[in-house]
Amino acid sequence: MRGHPRRTTAATLTTACALLATAATGCSGLQAGSSDAALTVSATTAIIADLVERVGGDRVDVTSIVPRHGDPHSYEPSPGDAAEVARADVVFSNGLLLEEPGIMKMVHTNAPESAPKIAVAEKLEQYGGTVMKLEEDLGLDVLxxxxxxxxxxxxxxxxxxxxxxxxxxxxxxxxxxxxxxxxxxxxxxxxxxxxxxxxxxxxxxxxxxxxxxxxxxxxxxxxxxxxxxxxxxxxxxxxxxxxxxxxxxxxxxxxxxxxxxxxxxxxxxxxxxxxxxxxxxxxxxxxxxxxxxxxxxxxxxxxxxxxxxxxxxxxxxxxxxxxxxxxPQAVIGKHVHGDMDPHAWEDVANAQAYVRRVEAELIRNDPEGRATYEKNAAAYLKELGAIDQEVARKLATIPEHNRELITTHDAFGYLAEAYGMRVAGFVVPVPNREPSAAEVEELGDTIREKRVPSVFLEPNLAARADVLKRVAQDQGVEVCTIYGDSFDDKIHDYVSMMRHNANELAKCLGKDA
Structure with missing residues (x-):
């Protein structure tokens, strides 16, 4: 989220962002405490919070439960999170079992009964989005x-x-x-x-x-x-x-x-x-x-x-x-999920569906703010349409034979489907131990077989990627950065995240890579 790592105030945000609309990395350094917010909103992730802020403008005061660097698959909520949720008029989550179960239990336990609890992605098709089945094929040679x-x-x-x-x-x-x-x-x-x-x-x-x-x-x-x-x-x-x-x-x-x-x-x-x-x-x-x-x-x-x-x-x-x-558990970290892939926002067209859902729910809970929400949503949908085209143009420059996406986490199926990429697999080693020499060799073989110039690391998983970095170096391929579930100190908002991902993919997989 922009500004304070856990909380932003949309009133300040709207003015500041109007002055800095051309900044690629969004706004920062903003203080909390909107005095005229009509709704107090809790969002489970910084990505959801950012979308709500953009639609809500100065009528919403938004807090993210999972902090900017956090992993929604594994974050354990604190008493402070519970206190924030207890103040909420509305709670937005992604749904589709993206969030760690403890997060949702905390929400249901502490949010006021009167506060709607909205899982945005679970009705995405009704708002023009698409939800895909989660494909998990890691090619393990054991069960x-x-x-x-x-x-x-x-x-x-x-x-x-x-x-x-x-x-x-x-x-x-x-x-x-x-x-x-x-x-x-x-x-x-x-x-x-x-x-x-x-x-x-x-x-x-x-x-x-x-x-x-x-x-x-x-x-x-x-x-x-x-x-x-x-x-x-x-x-x-x-x-x-x-x-x-x-x-x-x-x-x-x-x-x-x-x-x-x-x-x-x-x-x-x-x-x-x-x-x-x-x-x-x-x-x-x-x-x-x-x-x-x-x-x-x-x-x-x-x-x-x-x-x-x-x-x-x-x-x-x-x-x-x-x-x-x-x-082995095969996928790093806590990773509770259902049959549907919850990472729908990696397709910008789906982010537009998120925005339409958020707009409808804010109007439902604050009818007096309809004009504000409709105006903000229309402007943001236009901006998202432009970034969608920008991402598509950037990724179209990648040669066909380089369109293999090897990452640390199965969060990019929507991006691949929407923009003509292919998810070739995940290259994080089995996380309960150091990989054997044979497994390191196999990882190198996979990278060599796919003949990709780069593999991609999410910043919040960097602490467990030493083997990936070493094998990539041995194979002469670059390790680049891509954002999946969370922001960090460099990337604070959704548009900047998708612009970074497109630029990084084009640079690291392009004809000059």
Missing amino acids: WLGWAVEGEVAGDGSQVRTTATKMEGPGELRVYLTDTLGRPKVYVDSADGLDAKDSFTLPPEAHTHVNWAFSRPGTYRLTVEGQTETLDGKAEKFGSGTFTFTVGDATEPPKGATVLDAGHADVALDAETGTVHVRADEEKSGERTEHPAGEVVLNVPDRAKESVPKEKPYAFLGEPGADLWVL
Whole structure:
């Protein structure tokens, strides 16, 4: 956001930006505290806040929950965030499970009942936008196994809790997630027995990535159960199931069982039907299949064998250097999401749909401001139309053979679809450990095979990109910067973000790259 990293005042903003309309990086150094704002608005991200400010003008006072440098997939709200939300007349979120579940739980717990809670992207088509399915194909050579919950759960902010209740096997099982800064969060650890702490919650229809680590080869059986939880403290159990894992090449699966050993799958709990199963995405057809818990085997082959990292945060996995069989989480950081790609703003035409939705909701909540909102929205839509054409012209200069986009995060599907690019993949290493020499070589092979002159790093993921930088240097390709979910100290607003992305892509992938 412009000015203060968490808060701006639209009254000051409108005047300042009128004087600096030609500045490429937006306005900065502005102070909070609009005295004539008709609406106090909380937005979950700085990008959403920026769009609301541009439409709201001097009638809105906007606060962003996730700060400028923050990651909406992993940000944990503070008491100060809760206090700001408690003042809000309206709350805008992106929706489509972009935001970390704790953010939305905080919103539903603290926002006034009278405050509408608007997930802008979830009705995007009604305002001229387009929503795409989230494509996640990282080409792992072992099973990519996540957790998922399915089915509707009544009540705002409701969650589904998954609890591991029993584990049998020759060693220990740990299920954990590594965040953006490389810190592990343990969900299940059988070493000290299983109890209430071996559990976690997800919002309805959500999916998350995790690591599955086994200490010895052999057959493991893990029993999990589901429970719905509402904000008023009500909890209701709805189903359980036992899943079989075969660890190591010498471990034979039971006869007649369906074996999954590659591709993308989830241990899934359905709150509506009470069933617990594995859902798998078929690699060739793309169709999703379901396998009852007792009829499927999840294979962890010897090619998944690693060593316990020496870093202290991973001491819970065992002695440093000890053998470990790992199904990796594959995508860096907390990354809870649904089936639809939430990063719709990376297509400027969708940002225009966001603006139309914001305009309609502000008018609904402040009818007296209709003229202001309509005037501001019309001007901003015109500006967005111009930046859309500018982005298209810039990216059209990239030679066809260079239109491969390799990034640190799966946030650019809309940009690729809208402007004739191709998402070639993500090159962040598995974040629970340093990659092996073979994986570093494979990463180099991928960059070499795609024959791209550059790969792209998001500023908020820079702390975990050392390997990417090293391999890119070895391959003689450049590491460039692209913005996905957040701003930083250099880029403060949406238009500047999209202009930067277009310029950087054209420079780093262009004919002279």
